Amino acid sequence: MSLRVLAGLLLGLVLGPLAGAQETPAAADLPPNPFPNRVPAVELDGGIEWLNASGPITLKDLRGKVVLLDFWTFCCINCMHVLPDLKFLEEKYPNELVVIGVHSAKFDNEKETGNIRKAILRYEIAHPVVNDADMVIWRKFAVRAWPTLVLIDPEGFYCGFISGEGNRDLLDQVVARVIAYHRAKGTLDDTAVRFDLERQKQPATPLRFPGKILADAASDRLFISDSNHNRIVVTTLAGQLQAVIGTGAIGAKDGGYDVAEFDHPQGLALIGDSLYVADTENHLIRVVDLAAKQVATLAGTGEQGDRFPRSHRLREVGLNSPWDLLALDGVLYVAMAGPHQIWSHKLGSETIQPYAGSGREDILNGPLNEAALAQPSGMVTDGRFLYVCDSEGSAIRKITTKPDNDLKQPIGSVTTLVGASDLPGGRSLFEFGDIDGEGAAARLQHPLGIALDKGSLYVADSYNHKIKRISIATRDASTFLGTGEAGDAVDPPQFAEPAGLAIANGKLYVADTNNHRVCVVDLGTRKMQVLAIDGLTPPQSGSSTGPEGTTTAAIDVPPQQIAPGAALEFAVDLALPDGYKLNPQASVTYRVTAPKGQTVIAADAVNARDEAETDGTTARFRLPLASPSGKVALQVSVWYTYCRDGQSGLCKLGAATWNVPVEIAATATASAIRLATPPAK
CATH class of the missing domain: 2.60.40 (Immunoglobulin-like)
Incomplete structure (x- = not known):
C-alpha cells in the first residue's frame, strides 16, 4: 500500500491545500513527510480531570512524541476492541509513541471520574486518560463516532483521524513512517516516559472485577468468573472454597486447573459436569470437565471474528467477544457482544452460527434475522424465550426459541420487553435513564446481568447501580435494590456497576463488579450480606504492571x-x-x-x-x-x-x-x- 493511500485512509478525508499548511521542500536526505498538508493541532484543554497521570498533559509536554488520541467511552465494545491494538503499538514503540485516552461519555454514569477510574483498572489501561465529560475536546477535534483515533506528529501538528476498529496494521505502518521521518529530521524525542498509573495505587483483592456468576442449587455450587484474575472460582452456595480453575495468567492454554489459562472470562453455563465458559477476550468458548478437572476449547480460533450469515465449524470461525452463555433444549446460546448478535450451537454438533440479530447495532424488533440488537451481554430463559440484556440499547429483549428449530435457518422473532425500540436514526440507543415504569416507558442504563424467579426478571441495571425487578406478564419495571449511587454499603444495599446475577434457594447472588465482591440477597426480606470466601487469595501470576525503568550503556x-x-x-x-x-x-x-x-x-x-x-x-x-x-x-x-x-x-x-x-x-x-x-x- 502506498504512503499516500495510507495517509488518505488515516485522515478519513483528504485535506486540501490550506494557507500556511504546505511544507517547504524537504532536504535531500530526508524521507518524504507522510503528512505534508498537516495543520497545527488544537490544545488538549477542556477535560475535567486526568487519570493515569500525575497532572494535566499539554501538547508542549508531548513535543517530540508521536501521539495517538483515542476517543472512547467505556461501555463501547468497539472501543474495547481497539485497546489491544493500542497496547500492541505502545509496546512496539515504547519511547516514540504516547497514547492519550480521551474519554467522551455516552451514558451519564460514564461522566463520573471515579467510574472511569474503575474502567481504566478493569481494562488494564496503561496510558493517560482525560475525562472529557462535557465533550469539549471531542468537539474541538470534530469527532463524530466511538472509537476515533487522531494522530498528532512530534512537532504538534494534526495529521488526521480514523474511526472504528480493526486498523492495527494500518496504524502500525503509519506510525512507523512518522517516526522514521521525524527521527531523520531530528524532531523525534525517544526518551522513555513514565505515568502514575491508577493500578499502582490499588490493593490486591481476592476477587477482581467479577463479571458473571452461576448458582446451581442441585449441586450446592457457585461458579464465579473472577474476570480480571483470569480464572473461575468454585465455592459452595455458602462460600466454602472448592476449586480455582486457571492460573491467573492471561492466555489460552488447555489442561488441568493448575495450568489452564483464560483472558477475562465472563458468562457461564452448566450441563451436568460440563461448565461452559465465555472466554471473552480470547474470543473463545471453553468447556471445563468438572469431574476430570480439565479445561478444553470448544469454539473459536483465538482471533477476533466478525458477523457471519452462515454456519461455521467450531474451531474454524473467529468469535467476537462472547459475553454470556445459556443452555436450553440441547442448544448453547451465545450472547456475542461484538457483532450485536445471539449465536447458537447444537451441543454435540461441529457447527456454530448466528441465531438472532442482523449485525446492525440498534434496537429494532422483527424476525430473528432482521431484528437489531445492541451489545447483548446477559441472558436467562423461562424455557420458551430468551430474555436478553441489550446493554447499549438499555433494553430487555425477548427472543423466540423452539426445540425443533433449524438453527441454520431459525424461525422466530425479537421483541422488546422493557425500554425504547424502533425509533428512527438509531435514537433507541440513546434512550436511557433510571425510570420505573411499564414497557417502553421504563428506562434502564446499560444493564448487564439478568436472572429469573417466579415470573419476575431481576436485572443488574449496571450504570444505575441497582437491581431492577420486571414482571414478565405486565412488563412493569421497578427498583428492587440499590440507592442509585455507587457504593459498598450493606444496609441499605449499594452496588457499583453490578454485572452478573444468579438465583438459588430463594437467594439472589450478585457479582458486584466494581466492588470486587459477591453479595447474597434474600429475595423475601431483601436483606443483603457479602459472601465471604475463606482461603481465596489473588493469583501469583497475572498481567504485568510494566517496566520499572529504562537502561543505558x-x-x-x-x-x-x-x-x-x-x-x-x-x-x-x-x-x-x-x-x-x-x-x-x-x-x-x-x-x-x-x-x-x-x-x-x-x-x-x-x-x-x-x-x-x-x-x-x-x-x-x-x-x-x-x-x-x-x-x-x-x-x-x-x-x-x-x-x-x-x-x-x-x-x-x-x-x-x-x-x-x-x-x-x-x-x-x-x-x-x-x-x-x-x-x-
Missing part, C-alpha cells in the same frame, strides 16, 4: 580511592533540562551490583534496588563497608523521573549506569564518590 569511570570508614557514600548529580524538575510522586532509585564473592561491600547492600535520598538536584545513598581495605569493581545504576515544572502529567524517565572501580585504602582522603548523569533531553 554504562559509562566507564576512572578508579576511585576511598578512605576506610563505616560506609561508601555516593552523590549523583542529576542533569535535568531547563524547565524540568524531579517528579515528587516518584522516588529516585539505585542499584549497585558487585561480583559474587567480593568482600569489600556488605553483601546485603548490593544487587538490590533501593531508594535514594534527594534534594531535587542530587541523589545520595550509602553502602556499608565490610572491610577496611580491598578492591572491587562496582556497577552503579540510577533511575529518576522528571516532569515539566515537576508536576506535568507526562514525566520522562532518566537513567544512567557507571562502571566504577573502587579501592579502599588507608592512604586515600576521599570519603565519597561523586557521579553526574549525562544531560537529559
Whole structure:
C-alpha cells in the first residue's frame, strides 16, 4: 500500500491545500513527510480531570512524541476492541509513541471520574486518560463516532483521524513512517516516559472485577468468573472454597486447573459436569470437565471474528467477544457482544452460527434475522424465550426459541420487553435513564446481568447501580435494590456497576463488579450480606504492571580511592533540562551490583534496588563497608523521573549506569564518590 493511500485512509478525508499548511521542500536526505498538508493541532484543554497521570498533559509536554488520541467511552465494545491494538503499538514503540485516552461519555454514569477510574483498572489501561465529560475536546477535534483515533506528529501538528476498529496494521505502518521521518529530521524525542498509573495505587483483592456468576442449587455450587484474575472460582452456595480453575495468567492454554489459562472470562453455563465458559477476550468458548478437572476449547480460533450469515465449524470461525452463555433444549446460546448478535450451537454438533440479530447495532424488533440488537451481554430463559440484556440499547429483549428449530435457518422473532425500540436514526440507543415504569416507558442504563424467579426478571441495571425487578406478564419495571449511587454499603444495599446475577434457594447472588465482591440477597426480606470466601487469595501470576525503568550503556569511570570508614557514600548529580524538575510522586532509585564473592561491600547492600535520598538536584545513598581495605569493581545504576515544572502529567524517565572501580585504602582522603548523569533531553 502506498504512503499516500495510507495517509488518505488515516485522515478519513483528504485535506486540501490550506494557507500556511504546505511544507517547504524537504532536504535531500530526508524521507518524504507522510503528512505534508498537516495543520497545527488544537490544545488538549477542556477535560475535567486526568487519570493515569500525575497532572494535566499539554501538547508542549508531548513535543517530540508521536501521539495517538483515542476517543472512547467505556461501555463501547468497539472501543474495547481497539485497546489491544493500542497496547500492541505502545509496546512496539515504547519511547516514540504516547497514547492519550480521551474519554467522551455516552451514558451519564460514564461522566463520573471515579467510574472511569474503575474502567481504566478493569481494562488494564496503561496510558493517560482525560475525562472529557462535557465533550469539549471531542468537539474541538470534530469527532463524530466511538472509537476515533487522531494522530498528532512530534512537532504538534494534526495529521488526521480514523474511526472504528480493526486498523492495527494500518496504524502500525503509519506510525512507523512518522517516526522514521521525524527521527531523520531530528524532531523525534525517544526518551522513555513514565505515568502514575491508577493500578499502582490499588490493593490486591481476592476477587477482581467479577463479571458473571452461576448458582446451581442441585449441586450446592457457585461458579464465579473472577474476570480480571483470569480464572473461575468454585465455592459452595455458602462460600466454602472448592476449586480455582486457571492460573491467573492471561492466555489460552488447555489442561488441568493448575495450568489452564483464560483472558477475562465472563458468562457461564452448566450441563451436568460440563461448565461452559465465555472466554471473552480470547474470543473463545471453553468447556471445563468438572469431574476430570480439565479445561478444553470448544469454539473459536483465538482471533477476533466478525458477523457471519452462515454456519461455521467450531474451531474454524473467529468469535467476537462472547459475553454470556445459556443452555436450553440441547442448544448453547451465545450472547456475542461484538457483532450485536445471539449465536447458537447444537451441543454435540461441529457447527456454530448466528441465531438472532442482523449485525446492525440498534434496537429494532422483527424476525430473528432482521431484528437489531445492541451489545447483548446477559441472558436467562423461562424455557420458551430468551430474555436478553441489550446493554447499549438499555433494553430487555425477548427472543423466540423452539426445540425443533433449524438453527441454520431459525424461525422466530425479537421483541422488546422493557425500554425504547424502533425509533428512527438509531435514537433507541440513546434512550436511557433510571425510570420505573411499564414497557417502553421504563428506562434502564446499560444493564448487564439478568436472572429469573417466579415470573419476575431481576436485572443488574449496571450504570444505575441497582437491581431492577420486571414482571414478565405486565412488563412493569421497578427498583428492587440499590440507592442509585455507587457504593459498598450493606444496609441499605449499594452496588457499583453490578454485572452478573444468579438465583438459588430463594437467594439472589450478585457479582458486584466494581466492588470486587459477591453479595447474597434474600429475595423475601431483601436483606443483603457479602459472601465471604475463606482461603481465596489473588493469583501469583497475572498481567504485568510494566517496566520499572529504562537502561543505558554504562559509562566507564576512572578508579576511585576511598578512605576506610563505616560506609561508601555516593552523590549523583542529576542533569535535568531547563524547565524540568524531579517528579515528587516518584522516588529516585539505585542499584549497585558487585561480583559474587567480593568482600569489600556488605553483601546485603548490593544487587538490590533501593531508594535514594534527594534534594531535587542530587541523589545520595550509602553502602556499608565490610572491610577496611580491598578492591572491587562496582556497577552503579540510577533511575529518576522528571516532569515539566515537576508536576506535568507526562514525566520522562532518566537513567544512567557507571562502571566504577573502587579501592579502599588507608592512604586515600576521599570519603565519597561523586557521579553526574549525562544531560537529559
